[in-house]
Amino acid sequence: MDHPGTHRGNGAGFAPPVGASAIEAHGLGKQYRRGWALRDVSFRLPAGRVCGLVGPNGAGKSTLMGLATNMIRPTTGSLRVFGAAAGSTESVLRTAFLTQEKPLFGRFTVAETLRLGRELNPRWDQEVAEGIVHAGRVPLKARIGTLSGGQRTRVAFALAFGKRPDLLILDEPMSDLDPLVRRELMATLTAEAAEHGTTVLVSSHMLAELEHICDYLLVVADGGLRLAGEVNELRAAHALLDIPGGGSLPAVAPHTVIEPHHDEGRPGVLVRLGAPITSGGPVTPPTLEELLLAYLRAPDAPSLIAPSARVGDIHDIIARDRQKAVTV
Numbered sequence: 299m300d301h302p303g304t305h306r307g308n309g310a311g312f313a314p315p316v317g318a319s320a321i322e323a324h325g326l327g328k329q330y331r332r333g334w335a336l337r338d339v340s341f342r343l344p345a346g347r348v349c350g351l352v353g354p355n356g357a358g359k360s361t362l363m364g365l366a367t368n369m370i371r372p373t374t375g376s377l378r379v380f381g382a383a384a385g386s387t388e389s390v391l392r393t394a395f396l397t398q399e400k401p402l403f404g405r406f407t408v409a410e411t412l413r414l415g416r417e418l419n420p421r422w423d424q425e426v427a428e429g430i431v432h433a434g435r436v437p438l439k440a441r442i443g444t445l446s447g448g449q450r451t452r453v454a455f456a457l458a459f460g461k462r463p464d465l466l467i468l469d470e471p472m473s474d475l476d477p478l479v480r481r482e483l484m485a486t487l488t489a490e491a492a493e494h495g496t497t498v499l500v501s502s503h504m505l506a507e508l509e510h511i512c513d514y515l516l517v518v519a520d521g522g523l524r525l526a527g528e529v530n531e532l533r534a535a536h537a538l539l540d541i542p543g544g545g546s547l548p549a550v551a552p553h554t555v556i557e558p559h560h561d562e563g564r565p566g567v568l569v570r571l572g573a574p575i576t577s578g579g580p581v582t583p584p585t586l587e588e589l590l591l592a593y594l595r596a597p598d599a600p601s602l603i604a605p606s607a608r609v610g611d612i613h614d615i616i617a618r619d620r621q622k623a624v625t626v
């Protein structure tokens with residue numbers, strides 16, 4: 299079953315509707331007894347993106363994913379999935395969630411587990427699910443309880459992909475996989491996302507790995523959103539600048555220094571650009587990993603929500619109105 303506003307599975311790639319949001323959060327917050335796990339978070343994740351969710355331990359990543367899948371109820375604010383309230387039938391049918399725990403029935407065989415997936419999901423794709431299981435040579439007759447941790451993860455992946463979700467949320471799903479299997483499942487992930495236009499939100503501490511698969515980024519720290527936007531727009535908003543002689547920080551004004559950066563022993567800084575740089579040769583944007591490390595190491599740096607990730611942005615509203623006019 300296709301959904302309004304999506305174009306799916308023609309094998310020629312996917313162009314999400316202009317302005318469509320997979321996730322939109324407004325003033326989202328979650329307070330536990332010990333304090334706020336997430337506070338006043340507002341952003342949108344445009345449909346069709348593969349988005350990395352990054353942050354230090356305890357930053358609020360799992361909480362955000364729990365809120366997006368209605369496993370956790372917000373204390374403040376709201377979150378919508380493709381325009382529907384998190385937890386509504388529509389958002390549940392369109393979302394697959396894979397956690398670190400991967401709860402599966404130990405007594406079920408792999409085949410029975412996939413059959414359950416088929417019976418519970420109207421859009422089930424048996425071929426995709428079996429393909430993922432077969433690629434790891436996991437026997438369909440094996441009981442889940444007898445599988446290794448990595449094999450169980452593979453079955454959980456098969457269930458998630460077999461559901462043919464529009465939004466796939468992965469909470470550090472690959473921590474127990476060997477490097478070759480990680481690579482294989484990452485490749486499956488990006489191929490599936492590109493072919494079917496699936497929006498992916500994946501949390502990971504493996505920054506170098508995210509660089510290969512993500513075109514969008516959310517960085518959380520201490521319960522707040524620090525960076526949000528397209529990888530390219532976030533990288534282009536920053537630069538690595540040499541500081542000749544090693545001193546003179548005023549030379550980097552009007553930019554915001556995020557952190558000192560030493561490239562092959564040359565003193566420099568990673569800055570958020572406050573104005574275009576017109577002199578001094580080409581500007582080097584940081585790699586995604588350099589950018590993420592800088593923000594993780596500099597918790598006091600001001601947050602940056604790029605235009606594409608802002609909610610209530612006038613351009614969004616205009617684009618969405620245009621889209622509505624086209625689809626009416």
Ligand SMILES: Nc1ncnc2c1ncn2[C@@H]1O[C@H](COP(=O)(O)OP(=O)(O)OP(=O)(O)O)[C@@H](O)[C@H]1O
Pocket residue numbers: 330331332334335353354355356357358359360361362
């Ligand atoms: N059920 C809960 N009860 C109380 N506090 C909680 C609960 N779940 C999470 N927290 C707290 O909320 C904060 C955010 O936790 P969360 O699990 O979202 O972080 P995370 O970014 O996913 O961390 P990690 O990278 O370690 O998995 C932490 O301080 C955590 O202790």
